[in-house]
Amino acid sequence: MLKPLGDRVVIELVEAEEKTSSGIVLPGSAQEKPQEGKVIAVGAGALLDNGQRGEMEVKEGDRIIFSKYAGTEVKSDGNEYLILRESDILAVLG
Amino acid sequence: MLKPLGDRVVIELVEAEEKTSSGIVLPGSAQEKPQEGKVIAVGAGALLDNGQRGEMEVKEGDRIIFSKYAGTEVKSDGNEYLILRESDILAVLG
Amino acid sequence: MLKPLGDRVVIELVEAEEKTSSGIVLPGSAQEKPQEGKVIAVGAGALLDNGQRGEMEVKEGDRIIFSKYAGTEVKSDGNEYLILRESDILAVLG
Amino acid sequence: MLKPLGDRVVIELVEAEEKTSSGIVLPGSAQEKPQEGKVIAVGAGALLDNGQRGEMEVKEGDRIIFSKYAGTEVKSDGNEYLILRESDILAVLG
Amino acid sequence: MLKPLGDRVVIELVEAEEKTSSGIVLPGSAQEKPQEGKVIAVGAGALLDNGQRGEMEVKEGDRIIFSKYAGTEVKSDGNEYLILRESDILAVLG
Amino acid sequence: MLKPLGDRVVIELVEAEEKTSSGIVLPGSAQEKPQEGKVIAVGAGALLDNGQRGEMEVKEGDRIIFSKYAGTEVKSDGNEYLILRESDILAVLG
Amino acid sequence: MLKPLGDRVVIELVEAEEKTSSGIVLPGSAQEKPQEGKVIAVGAGALLDNGQRGEMEVKEGDRIIFSKYAGTEVKSDGNEYLILRESDILAVLG
Numbered sequence: 001m002l003k004p005l006g007d008r009v010v011i012e013l014v015e016a017e018e019k020t021s022s023g024i025v026l027p028g029s030a031q032e033k034p035q036e037g038k039v040i041a042v043g044a045g046a047l048l049d050n051g052q053r054g055e056m057e058v059k060e061g062d063r064i065i066f067s068k069y070a071g072t073e074v075k076s077d078g079n080e081y082l083i084l085r086e087s088d089i090l091a092v093l094g
Numbered sequence: 095m096l097k098p099l100g101d102r103v104v105i106e107l108v109e110a111e112e113k114t115s116s117g118i119v120l121p122g123s124a125q126e127k128p129q130e131g132k133v134i135a136v137g138a139g140a141l142l143d144n145g146q147r148g149e150m151e152v153k154e155g156d157r158i159i160f161s162k163y164a165g166t167e168v169k170s171d172g173n174e175y176l177i178l179r180e181s182d183i184l185a186v187l188g
Numbered sequence: 189m190l191k192p193l194g195d196r197v198v199i200e201l202v203e204a205e206e207k208t209s210s211g212i213v214l215p216g217s218a219q220e221k222p223q224e225g226k227v228i229a230v231g232a233g234a235l236l237d238n239g240q241r242g243e244m245e246v247k248e249g250d251r252i253i254f255s256k257y258a259g260t261e262v263k264s265d266g267n268e269y270l271i272l273r274e275s276d277i278l279a280v281l282g
Numbered sequence: 283m284l285k286p287l288g289d290r291v292v293i294e295l296v297e298a299e300e301k302t303s304s305g306i307v308l309p310g311s312a313q314e315k316p317q318e319g320k321v322i323a324v325g326a327g328a329l330l331d332n333g334q335r336g337e338m339e340v341k342e343g344d345r346i347i348f349s350k351y352a353g354t355e356v357k358s359d360g361n362e363y364l365i366l367r368e369s370d371i372l373a374v375l376g
Numbered sequence: 377m378l379k380p381l382g383d384r385v386v387i388e389l390v391e392a393e394e395k396t397s398s399g400i401v402l403p404g405s406a407q408e409k410p411q412e413g414k415v416i417a418v419g420a421g422a423l424l425d426n427g428q429r430g431e432m433e434v435k436e437g438d439r440i441i442f443s444k445y446a447g448t449e450v451k452s453d454g455n456e457y458l459i460l461r462e463s464d465i466l467a468v469l470g
Numbered sequence: 471m472l473k474p475l476g477d478r479v480v481i482e483l484v485e486a487e488e489k490t491s492s493g494i495v496l497p498g499s500a501q502e503k504p505q506e507g508k509v510i511a512v513g514a515g516a517l518l519d520n521g522q523r524g525e526m527e528v529k530e531g532d533r534i535i536f537s538k539y540a541g542t543e544v545k546s547d548g549n550e551y552l553i554l555r556e557s558d559i560l561a562v563l564g
Numbered sequence: 565m566l567k568p569l570g571d572r573v574v575i576e577l578v579e580a581e582e583k584t585s586s587g588i589v590l591p592g593s594a595q596e597k598p599q600e601g602k603v604i605a606v607g608a609g610a611l612l613d614n615g616q617r618g619e620m621e622v623k624e625g626d627r628i629i630f631s632k633y634a635g636t637e638v639k640s641d642g643n644e645y646l647i648l649r650e651s652d653i654l655a656v657l658g
Contacts, residue, residue, distance in 0.1 A: 002441070003468040005433050010467065034166050034177075041467075044433060046141070049425045054141045057099050065096070065168060065177075072466055074441060083441075083466045090166055090177045091104065091135075094097045140235070148235045151193050159190070159262060159271075184260055184271045185190040185198065185229075234329070242329045245287050253284070253356060253365075278354055278365045279292065279323075280285040316542050316553075328517070336517045339475050347472070347544060347553075372542055372553045373480065373511075376473045378629070379656040381621050386655065417655075420621060425613045448598050448654055450629060459598075459629075459654045504636050504647075519613045527569050527608060535566070535638060535647075560636055560647045561574065561605075562567045 007046035011037035101140035105131035195234035199225035289328035293319035383422035387413035477516035481507035571610035575601035
């Protein structure tokens with residue numbers, strides 16, 4: 001299992017077919033291409049200047065939209081994950 | 095529904111025709127082109143150094159002017175949204 | 189009406205003729221060209237690290253000098269406005 | 283009258299002849315050329331993170347040395363002023 | 377023995393063969409190539425603005441994934457180590 | 471007299487001959503060439519985020535080593551001074 | 565004697581022969597080449613935002629590894645020293 005550090009989040013990519021069925025269409029953009037994913041694991045939060053950790057806004061199981069070129073790809077046991085910072089997550093699909 | 099993270103805001107673009115009827119004319123500018131939008135959803139606010147979140151100045155339903163090249167476009171259920179940071183919003187039309 | 193966000197200010201440009209009558213002459217500069225304007229609306233102030241907002245130094249009606257290439261032009265009801273940050277304002281004409 | 287904002291200062295340039303009589307010679311430098319001026323008006327001080335304003339070190343009437351390419355020139359009633367930040371002032375001639 | 381300073385960590389690289397046996401496959405990426413390592417020593421933590429040190433999230437013995445081009449290689453007694461900052465560690469394998 | 475602002479220091483250059491007699495040899499470096507000087511005047515200290523001023527480590531009369539390309543040269547009454555920030559001072563010769 | 569300022573440290577370089585006898589081998593790297601040194605003098609610590617000084621992690625006599633291109637070389641009484649910031653020190657050899 002992957003336990004992300006700081007304000008990082010481990011994401012499982014949601015396939016394009018799945019995206020269509022949920023009615024979300026994400027158009028290509030020259031600047032940043034959003035994508036959909038599912039949160040698998042959440043870090044302890046960024047270290048603040050007062051020594052505490054900032055509360056994370058996302059939790060395991062959240063469906064999120066993030067910037068396409070953000071994060072680092074990792075494969076584990078046949079699954080493809082993405083490790084990114086919470087600041088690269090644009091919104092949660094509620 | 096899209097729930098934006100941090101100091102992000104989900105915006106519904108206001109069409110050019112609508113803009114003309116409200117009497118607002120936004121001239122093109124080489125540096126940044128302002129546009130009009132309507133706030134659909136508001137994040138919890140930016141994480142501050144003391145661990146609290148900064149209060150957001152805009153609320154759902156606000157008509158706003160923002161910088162044209164700011165944010166990321168997202169389509170959902172036939173509607174086109176824009177996710178941008180509150181700092182990219184120039185003013186609220188009161 | 190335009191309600192600027194954060195430490196932004198809405199400015200009405202003061203025409204060159206008016207400037208001459210007030211005796212203020214602003215020479216061109218290669219680095220930044222100052223201009224004169226009148227404050228129409230003032231934001232709530234920049235969000236500080238402690239969650240409070242910084243007090244604004246300018247108020248409605250103030251005649252100010254600002255850097256020429258600062259801000260974003262907006263037209264409303266035939267009037268031309270400029271939305272800029274207070275940090276782009278150099279001085280108040282008292 | 284010009285009331286500078288934040289940590290800005292309004293300076294009246296001191297002519298080269300005057301400089302020679304006071305015995306101060308300022309050699310040209312490839313990096314930054316210092317110049318002499320007289321403080322005409324002082325801002326309220328920079329906005330600090332705790333919401334207070336930093337105390338200014340210069341006061342009206344001070345003779346100062348500043349970096350040549352700093353600030354913005356302004357002419358008013360036949361006088362030539364310079365608006366610069368206190369951080370561009372190197373020293374006070376005491 | 378190597379005692380890293382601040383938020384630095386001393387890492388022992390885990391060979392590719394070992395990685396395959398643990399089922400972790402790390403695909404090459406144009407931006408940053410993650411790698412696997414084992415934590416040998418942990419610094420006292422980054423110096424915070426309040427004079428205290430931030431708590432480290434990793435401990436000796438942790439298996440971690442880090443960005444490939446991060447850190448500095450050091451050889452000691454035939455072993456190859458890498459000294460990197462905790463912020464270059466993406467996740468702990470739990 | 472020159473009273474430096476903030477964390478600035480006024481330095482009198484120490485000639486090369488004097489350096490040799492004190493046994494200090496400063497080799498040329500491609501990156502930054504250290505030089506020796508004597509502190510003539512010390513500023514009140516840098517303005518901190520809490521509104522106070524940071525304590526200066528050097529005092530009048532200190533012999534110091536500083537980076538060669540730091541600071542601004544000023545001539546006064548036949549003497550050549552250098553105004554630099556305390557952060558450009560590497561060490562005090564004790 | 566050299567008394568370094570702030571978070572600076574005075575280092576005496578440890579020769580390559582000595583390094584071999586201690587069993588430490590430092591391979592050349594395209595990015596930064598680590599080197600070994602001995603701490604001769606330690607500054608009072610970096611000035612923090614609260615006006616206090618950060619505690620230094622190294623002390624006189626420590627054997628350290630640092631980045632090759634960091635710091636400034638100084639020669640005194642036939643000895644060659646290096647003045648560098650503590651943040652350029654990677655680890656202490658314990």
